[in-house]
Amino acid sequence: MFEFTPNIISLMIALTIVIFYGLSSFNFPHYRLEQDNQQFYAIETLIDMEKFSPKVLSGNRRYQLYNLVYILMLILVYSLLRALWDPLALSLLNLPQSHPVVKNILVALIVSTLLPSLPPVKALLELTRRFLHSRARIPGYARDLFALLNDNPIKLPLLYSVASPAEKAMFKESFFNNSQMGMVLNFPRIWLRYQYLYREINKEKWQLLFSRDKSFSAFPLSKIQTQHKEITRELENLQQHDINDFSDIKVRVVKQLKHIYALITCGLLHRQLNPKQSRALIEELGFEIIKENHPRFDQMNQLVNHTLHLLMVLMGACLGFFALKTLLPGQFQPAIFYQLTPVSAIGYWFLSGIFTLGTALFTAYYARHLLKHRKLWRVIDLSSYYKKSVDRPWKLYSGIGLLAYLSITGALFVADYLSKLNGFTSAYTPLEYLLWPIIPLLITLFVCYRFDTLPPDHNKQLCKQHLTKASIRQGLMLSAATFFIMAVIQLALPGETYNVADFILLSTTNGLLGFFNSHTMGYCEVDRRTTPRYFSDTDMVELQLDPKHNGPGCRLKDVSATGIKIQFQQPVSSLSNNQNINLCYRQEDTQLFFHGKVLQATPSYARIKLELTESWSQVWQLLKKIYTR
Numbered sequence: 023m024f025e026f027t028p029n030i031i032s033l034m035i036a037l038t039i040v041i042f043y044g045l046s047s048f049n050f051p052h053y054r055l056e057q058d059n060q061q062f063y064a065i066e067t068l069i070d071m072e073k074f075s076p077k078v079l080s081g082n083r084r085y086q087l088y089n090l091v092y093i094l095m096l097i098l099v100y101s102l103l104r105a106l107w108d109p110l111a112l113s114l115l116n117l118p119q120s121h122p123v124v125k126n127i128l129v130a131l132i133v134s135t136l137l138p139s140l141p142p143v144k145a146l147l148e149l150t151r152r153f154l155h156s157r158a159r160i161p162g163y164a165r166d167l168f169a170l171l172n173d174n175p176i177k178l179p180l181l182y183s184v185a186s187p188a189e190k191a192m193f194k195e196s197f198f199n200n201s202q203m204g205m206v207l208n209f210p211r212i213w214l215r216y217q218y219l220y221r222e223i224n225k226e227k228w229q230l231l232f233s234r235d236k237s238f239s240a241f242p243l244s245k246i247q248t249q250h251k252e253i254t255r256e257l258e259n260l261q262q263h264d265i266n267d268f269s270d271i272k273v274r275v276v277k278q279l280k281h282i283y284a285l286i287t288c289g290l291l292h293r294q295l296n297p298k299q300s301r302a303l304i305e306e307l308g309f310e311i312i313k314e315n316h317p318r319f320d321q322m323n324q325l326v327n328h329t330l331h332l333l334m335v336l337m338g339a340c341l342g343f344f345a346l347k348t349l350l351p352g353q354f355q356p357a358i359f360y361q362l363t364p365v366s367a368i369g370y371w372f373l374s375g376i377f378t379l380g381t382a383l384f385t386a387y388y389a390r391h392l393l394k395h396r397k398l399w400r401v402i403d404l405s406s407y408y409k410k411s412v413d414r415p416w417k418l419y420s421g422i423g424l425l426a427y428l429s430i431t432g433a434l435f436v437a438d439y440l441s442k443l444n445g446f447t448s449a450y451t452p453l454e455y456l457l458w459p460i461i462p463l464l465i466t467l468f469v470c471y472r473f474d475t476l477p478p479d480h481n482k483q484l485c486k487q488h489l490t491k492a493s494i495r496q497g498l499m500l501s502a503a504t505f506f507i508m509a510v511i512q513l514a515l516p517g518e519t520y521n522v523a524d525f526i527l528l529s530t531t532n533g534l535l536g537f538f539n540s541h542t543m544g545y546c547e548v549d550r551r552t553t554p555r556y557f558s559d560t561d562m563v564e565l566q567l568d569p570k571h572n573g574p575g576c577r578l579k580d581v582s583a584t585g586i587k588i589q590f591q592q593p594v595s596s597l598s599n600n601q602n603i604n605l606c607y608r609q610e611d612t613q614l615f616f617h618g619k620v621l622q623a624t625p626s627y628a629r630i631k632l633e634l635t636e637s638w639s640q641v642w643q644l645l646k647k648i649y650t651r
Contacts (some may be wrong), residue, residue: 032123036130040100043134044093048151049075053161055168055284071280074288076155079164081294088158092151096133104129157322164287166297170304170311171283175639180308181214184221209268209275213257216275219282220250222307246281253278310639312583325387329380331542332535336375339531340368347523356523378430379535382462385426386469393418402474406599419470427463431455453514457507461532464503465539468496472543493540500536501529563588564606583642585631586618593625603630607641614641 052073077085107125137143156162222228223243253274260271286307290300305311344364346354362370393399399418400406408414434455438448475492508520508528564575574594580587597603601620616638618630632638
């Protein structure tokens, strides 16, 4: 019969402490809704929003699932520490065996209070939570929804529907007047956008969107309503005194807009809608979606795909050489396949490949991710790239490769030590444990190199590097490294460790890994357009380099919903990369101004990334009609 002994009761209390700590700590750290690496060029980027907790930025199911994983990890740590408590207390502190009740409670308190306060453990726990948050799509999915609202325009007829006659006049005069560039230019658009969204979120139809998360929506909505009254009074006061400087009030309006975006984002999250349903609701709200976040790859998915590709190469090489062993029994007998069947060999290579290749790739991908987050890894794009290989951060690459090497070598030595404790003899020597991890070190180095490589450019502005040639080169380097390692082991150890077939097998296999490691990644950092593109030889735009004067005329050569390429009729040397510019599109009696940032500038042409305003939306719709006639 089960009895509640003091030991059982204390264990239940201890587990409760650990579980409550897991529930509370998993809701940290908090995140911003804006992308950390966003590169816009308007006042919006100067306005900071408060951070939101992971629970707010997630659908409840995903949050609860990964919170459970985190709690189970803490319980595992508690169990290990509890099992090691008596030996550690006896050897380190020379204390007698603890009473079970005291040990249960004390270990739980250490796990929930003392360990998280130690800097190394604190950093490890935060890293673990961030990793689990990313698996729960926190804050990734919330940021994608926020970006849809922040980056896309609202349909112009809907904007005009909320404007009073005075606002319509102000909108036209300010928006289409060359003499009023700068801060005043964008305010009418932002004000009408804010007016429209404020009216919409106060409708009963959209109130239902926030009803499931009253604890979150009540505060921002009430705050938005309070601020709205103050901003309206201030704007009326400016108009009464005939003041046209809206720079101060614009900052407050933009902050209000961001609160509205956050409100809608969290409402969509807590309704457990999939991306397609969320997009449909955003379009129903009045947005015209011409830009979506299409990341080149999801971090974990790309890591898994990359590892699987290399494992397939490894398994294919294993099967191929087993076929050679069968077809050429006298000439081809690799010693490392001695007494191994195809199934056992494939199983051994698969497990060792998961460990070595997985560690190398994981280290490269997530070290880069962390360094980019801390702005220590340079972002490579068409306006910022390495022209020569010697200019690359080889110290950074080597440091990440060394980390992978130390991780694999340390794990091999620990596994060898544990096997000896259990009475097993070591199959390899310490020299082999030190030399073979050089292969995953080089793979890590090649991955880091490929992250910062751009494709060849037809205009010869970028350093040319063809993918296949570079991949062959990396494969040959890995083959040479394999041959060198095997030669050193062969000379240093007594007896014939490897035969000719072994040299052929391992050098060829690692050469294939080097080739496909490079070729699988391709060019990872280039932002490819996913939107339709149109070409023209007749449409003209004018650069507005100076707010008071029209700039040189230029032709629209290549147009998409998010960017354009313009060709100058005369050489222009006044443009530079990353410069913010204004442009004017003229069509008969129509003048439309839009804004962008120069990605690549040459005397003959420039590539421009556009700020997606309602004005550009109108130009884009007009151009689509012209080009598709």
